[in-house]
Amino acid sequence: MSRNYNLALIGFGNVNRALTEVIHYDGAALAEKLGFTLTVTAITDLRFGAVVDGQGVDLGAALSLAPGQTFASLPGGMETCDNQAIICNGPADIVMEATFTNPEDGEPGLSHVRWALESGKSVCTTNKGPAAFAARELEELAAMNGVRFEFEGAVMSGTPVLRLASGPLKGVGITGFSGILNGTSNYVLTQMESGLSLEAAITEAQDLGYAEADPTADIGGSDVRLKVTVLAKELLGADLDAADVVTEGITGITPGMIAEATAKGAHWKLIGQAEMGADGKVNASVAPQMLDSTHPLAAISGATNAVMFETEFLGRVTISGPGAGRQETAFALLSDIVAIDAFYRTTGS
Amino acid sequence: MSRNYNLALIGFGNVNRALTEVIHYDGAALAEKLGFTLTVTAITDLRFGAVVDGQGVDLGAALSLAPGQTFASLPGGMETCDNQAIICNGPADIVMEATFTNPEDGEPGLSHVRWALESGKSVCTTNKGPAAFAARELEELAAMNGVRFEFEGAVMSGTPVLRLASGPLKGVGITGFSGILNGTSNYVLTQMESGLSLEAAITEAQDLGYAEADPTADIGGSDVRLKVTVLAKELLGADLDAADVVTEGITGITPGMIAEATAKGAHWKLIGQAEMGADGKVNASVAPQMLDSTHPLAAISGATNAVMFETEFLGRVTISGPGAGRQETAFALLSDIVAIDAFYRTTGS
Numbered sequence: 001m002s003r004n005y006n007l008a009l010i011g012f013g014n015v016n017r018a019l020t021e022v023i024h025y026d027g028a029a030l031a032e033k034l035g036f037t038l039t040v041t042a043i044t045d046l047r048f049g050a051v052v053d054g055q056g057v058d059l060g061a062a063l064s065l066a067p068g069q070t071f072a073s074l075p076g077g078m079e080t081c082d083n084q085a086i087i088c089n090g091p092a093d094i095v096m097e098a099t100f101t102n103p104e105d106g107e108p109g110l111s112h113v114r115w116a117l118e119s120g121k122s123v124c125t126t127n128k129g130p131a132a133f134a135a136r137e138l139e140e141l142a143a144m145n146g147v148r149f150e151f152e153g154a155v156m157s158g159t160p161v162l163r164l165a166s167g168p169l170k171g172v173g174i175t176g177f178s179g180i181l182n183g184t185s186n187y188v189l190t191q192m193e194s195g196l197s198l199e200a201a202i203t204e205a206q207d208l209g210y211a212e213a214d215p216t217a218d219i220g221g222s223d224v225r226l227k228v229t230v231l232a233k234e235l236l237g238a239d240l241d242a243a244d245v246v247t248e249g250i251t252g253i254t255p256g257m258i259a260e261a262t263a264k265g266a267h268w269k270l271i272g273q274a275e276m277g278a279d280g281k282v283n284a285s286v287a288p289q290m291l292d293s294t295h296p297l298a299a300i301s302g303a304t305n306a307v308m309f310e311t312e313f314l315g316r317v318t319i320s321g322p323g324a325g326r327q328e329t330a331f332a333l334l335s336d337i338v339a340i341d342a343f344y345r346t347t348g349s
Numbered sequence: 350m351s352r353n354y355n356l357a358l359i360g361f362g363n364v365n366r367a368l369t370e371v372i373h374y375d376g377a378a379l380a381e382k383l384g385f386t387l388t389v390t391a392i393t394d395l396r397f398g399a400v401v402d403g404q405g406v407d408l409g410a411a412l413s414l415a416p417g418q419t420f421a422s423l424p425g426g427m428e429t430c431d432n433q434a435i436i437c438n439g440p441a442d443i444v445m446e447a448t449f450t451n452p453e454d455g456e457p458g459l460s461h462v463r464w465a466l467e468s469g470k471s472v473c474t475t476n477k478g479p480a481a482f483a484a485r486e487l488e489e490l491a492a493m494n495g496v497r498f499e500f501e502g503a504v505m506s507g508t509p510v511l512r513l514a515s516g517p518l519k520g521v522g523i524t525g526f527s528g529i530l531n532g533t534s535n536y537v538l539t540q541m542e543s544g545l546s547l548e549a550a551i552t553e554a555q556d557l558g559y560a561e562a563d564p565t566a567d568i569g570g571s572d573v574r575l576k577v578t579v580l581a582k583e584l585l586g587a588d589l590d591a592a593d594v595v596t597e598g599i600t601g602i603t604p605g606m607i608a609e610a611t612a613k614g615a616h617w618k619l620i621g622q623a624e625m626g627a628d629g630k631v632n633a634s635v636a637p638q639m640l641d642s643t644h645p646l647a648a649i650s651g652a653t654n655a656v657m658f659e660t661e662f663l664g665r666v667t668i669s670g671p672g673a674g675r676q677e678t679a680f681a682l683l684s685d686i687v688a689i690d691a692f693y694r695t696t697g698s
Contacts, residue, residue, distance in 0.1 A: 033520055152517075158663045160517030167516045168501075168509030171382055171687065172680060296669060299648035313680040314507045317670035320645060322663055331521060331662040338520065 003036035005337065006054075008092035008121075010083060010112050012045035015098035015126050015153075017063070018326035019333050024059040034334075036341055041091045043071065044081045046099075051077040054091040083108070087115040094340060096333060097125035103222045103242075106133035117141040117149060122343075124336035126153035126329050132226040132242055135233045146347065148340045153332025155181065155227050156305045159321030160335065165235050165309070173312030174235050176275030181227040183303035183323040184211040184218035185250050185270045189288075190301045192258045193267070198251065210303055210324070221249035221270065221286040228272035228284050231307070236274060238282035245272075247286040257290075265293045269300070275310065352385035354686065355403075357441035357470075359432060359461050360448035361394035364475050364502075366412070367675035368445065368682050373408040383683075385690055390440045392420065393430045395448075400426040403440040432457070436464040443689060445682060446474035452571045452591075455482035466490040466498060471692075473685035475502035475678050481575040481591055484582045495696065497689045502681025504530065504576050505654045508670030509684065514584050514658065522661030523584050525624030530576040532652035532672040533560040533567035534599050534619045538637075539650045541607045542616070547600065559652055559673070570598035570619065570635045577621035577633050580656070585623060587631035594621075596635040606639075614642040618649070624659065 009016040022030060023038050031037045040057045044050040048065060051057050053076035061074050071077035087095055095116035099109050106129030113130040116123045117138060125131075130138060131151045142149040152162050165174060180186050184205050191201040202219065205211035217223040225247045232238040232245075250270050261268050269291050274284035291298040296318040300306040305323030308316055322328045343349075358365040371379060372387050380386045389406045393399040397414060400406050402425035410423050420426035436444055444465035446458050455478030462479040465472045466487060474480075479487060480500045491498040501511050514523060529535050533554050540550040551568065554560035566572040574596045581587040581594075599619050610617050618640055623633035640647040645667040649655040654672030657665055671677045692698075 158521075159666055160513075163517035164509075164513060164668075168512035168684065171683065172507075293648065294650055296648070299642065299645070301643055314670055314677050317508055317668070319513075319666070319668050321666035328663050334520065335517065 003341075004039055005036060005093045005341070006039050006041040006091055007094050007096055008042035008044075008086060008090050009040060009096045009098070010044050010087065011097070011099035012043050012048055012062070013098060014326055015329045015333070016043070016096055018330040019096065020059055020063060022330050022334070024063060030334075034338065034341070038337070042086050044083050044086055045071075046081060048081075049077065049079045050081045050086055052086060052090055083112060084115055087112060087121070088119045092121055094122045094124060094337060097123055097127055097130070099127060101127055101129035101226070103129075103217060103226060106130055110134055113138055113149065114141065117145055117147060120145050120147055122147040122150070122340045124150045124333050124340070126151070126157065126332055128154040128226045128230055131233070132229040135230065146349070148343050150336035150339050151230070152336055153329050155230055156307070156321065156323045157325060158328035158331040158335075159305060159319065159323065161231070161307050161319060162234055163335070163339070164319055169309065169311070169317065172309075172314055172317075174309050175312060176273065176310040177231060177235055177307055178271050178273040178297060179228070179231070179307040180269055180297055180300050180305055181224045181272045181307070181323065182218050182270060183305060184215060185224075186300065186305070187303045188219065189250060189253065189258075189268050189270065192253065192255065193262060195255075197255060198253065219249050219251060221247040224270060224272040224286045228274055228286055231272075232274040232282050232284050235309070236276050236282050238274065238276075238284070240282060240284060245284040245286060248288065249286075250288050253288055261290050266290050267293070267298045269297055271297070352690075353388055354385060354442045354690070355388050355390040355440055356443050356445055357391040357393075357435060357439050358389060358445045358447070359393050359436065360446070361392050361397055361411070362447065363675055364447035364678045364682070365392070365445055367679040369408055369412060371679050371683070373412060379683075383687065383690070387686070391435050393432050393435055394420075395430060397430075398426065398428045399430045399435055401435060401439055432461060433464055436461060436470070437468045441470055443471045443473060443686060446472055446476055446479070448476060450476055450478035450575070452478075452566060452575060455479055459483055462487055462498065463490065466494055466496060469494050469496055471496040471498070471689045473499050473682050473689070475500070475506065475681055477503040477575045477579055480582070481578040484579065495698070497692050499685035499688050500579070501685055502678050504579055505656065505670065505672045506674060507677035507680040507684075508654060508668065508672065510580070510656050510668060511583055512684070512688070513668055518658065518660070518666065521658075521663055521666075523658050524661060525622065525659040526580060526584055526656055527620050527622040527646060528577070528580070528656035529618055529646055529649045529654055530573045530621045530656070530672065531567050531619060532654060533564060534573075535649065535654070536652045537568065538599060538602065538607075538617050538619065541602065541604065542611060544604075546604060547602065568598050568600060570596040573619060573621040573635045577623060577635055580621075581623040581631050581633045584658070585625050585631050587623065587625075587633070589631060589633060594633045594635060597637065598635075599637050602637055610639050615639050616642070616647045618646055620646070
């Protein structure tokens with residue numbers, strides 16, 4: 001019999017919608033490539049309510065809800081959205097968590113992930129909250145329940161930074177990293193080099209859909225802070241909280257500072273970084289830095305993200321790629337599902 | 350009982366010597382990290398002869414041969430070096446092939462790899478010859494014999510380009526790549542931007558140990574041609590030979606061309622690239638290109654190497670890191686051994 005995984009999608013914004021489109025429109029090709037099929041058996045969303053159907057939700061209908069409609073119009077649909085009940089008792093093998101992130105406590109995603117793992121369901125998420133606040137606890141909870149907690153997309157969307165470190169770079173001795181981890185602020189800094197003011201550049205980023213209506217998390221550094229926390233835990237085994245990451249955004253960068261850098265061939269970048277000291281303690285920070293043109297991150301422009309690893313064996317290794325985007329994020333989720341499939345095959349599940 | 354792999358080192362130049370130093374000086378720490386021990390049971394070299402000892406060659410003695418000495422002074426040592434007999438009949442589990450590369454036919458490495466795989470031994474190599482000339486044949490030969498042919502270090506030394514593509518980027522849909530794959534030529538181009546002539550920059554690269562006494566393969570593009578051939582086969586599944594890669598080196602780059610590029614903020618780079626056409630056919634080439642400062646490879650300076658993947662899901666993803674070096678190459682070999690260990694554990698060997 002062919003292998004299939006039932007998915008529960010928690011949150012039906014851009015991320016899970018992009019995944020749904022791939023499954024709905026390219027399902028057959030995807031199944032051939034992956035070696036298993038994917039069936040969406042539940043979707044929940046604060047705006048749309050919920051739909052649960054063990055035989056498979058009607059994805060075409062879910063994707064084409066008119067404004068103001070809810071899942072109640074679908075078979076198995078309802079106006080309300082009881083995430084805990086659906087995550088714990090619904091028919092899913094894997095829970096795809098893609099709600100918003102409260103930067104103070106990682107909720108509501110953190111609870112969603114806990115409920116799923118405690119119910120013996122694996123989790124894929126692009127939400128940085130759960131990993132930033134409780135990566136170790138959640139990984140242990142997953143191990144205890146024989147399932148996986150995967151979150152490749154939480155740091156750089158589809159660009160595989162976590163799996164590069166844990167796979168091909170395993171054993172290389174990562175002692176620190178520096179990254180450009182927020183596409184909006186990097187786009188703003190790049191546009192300021194073309195003469196825009198900070199405010200005008202932010203407005204342009206909003207018009208292009210890069211920046212949120214409230215760009216505080218992007219510009220103020222709190223988005224990067226959570227990503228640095230995730231990377232410090234996963235790459236350096238650091239025992240630190242987001243509050244330990246000294247954070248400064250780019251609001252203090254003036255056109256005069258940009259001009260001064262340009263005159264030297266240098267670039268201002270919002271850098272999230274962490275390094276392990278000789279005592280094994282990890283220091284992490286987020287702050288604007290003026291990088292000389294020879295620095296591996298100096299030329300990372302626009303909405304691109306990048307991480308430079310400092311390593312014992314190889315010195316500096318840098319990966320760059322998209323840090324956002326619908327299709328890119330869908331790839332991150334699919335790569336998480338592939339990792340879960342590999343785990344189940346190894347464990348004979 | 351604890352797991353151990355016996356290694357036969359074919360060629361005792363920089364590469365296998367660096368590996369030997371790691372095993373000799375850091376063997377205990379390495380074993381703890383890897384979960385298995387490594388015993389060198391044979392070494393062969395055109396200059397030093399051969400030594401075979403099923404209980405483990407005296408690595409301290411092998412590393413400290415005085416000029417003019419041969420392995421004949423060691424237990425199990427001999428003046429001559431019969432690679433075929435030692436590869437086929439020696440006590441090794443894994444053959445570490447690190448001889449020189451004849452750019453015309455990939456020999457003698459190609460024969461060494463064939464003999465090893467046919468004898469049921471896995472192979473790790475940093476030699477680009479065997480993979481460039483016969484990757485598919487050798488992979489099939491390995492599969493038929495229940496062993497592995499690993500060559501991560503053949504393209505970018507320790508920087509994991511092949512395993513990034515086959516692991517974390519699996520399924521991303523790679524449609525092409527562009528790379529800076531020769532550190533010597535990139536160093537020469539970087540130094541020409543500082544005002545050196547081509548000849549002076551080559552001499553400097555030779556003094557620093559980057560360039561060979563005969564820099565033809567580096568400067569003329571034939572080194573990159575073999576690496577492009579390997580990448581085109583592995584990343585794009587291309588059916589092509591090195592002779593199909595239209596190749597031009599950097600000898601035609603003049604100080605005037607460099608100055609013209611610098612005035613525009615652009616950089617000349619020796620780019621090896623391949624792309625899959627709409628008909629599925631792969632076109633590959635090596636040639637100097639003038640890259641605009643926003644190109645992901647424009648800022649890769651000095652002896653650093655980089656590959657930019659063009660992908661369906663993620664657009665452009667770029668990895669950069671060292672493309673040479675003793676320790677870096679030793680890491681590549683160790684990562685190959687780790688991959689072989691994982692394979693044996695999966696297959697129950």
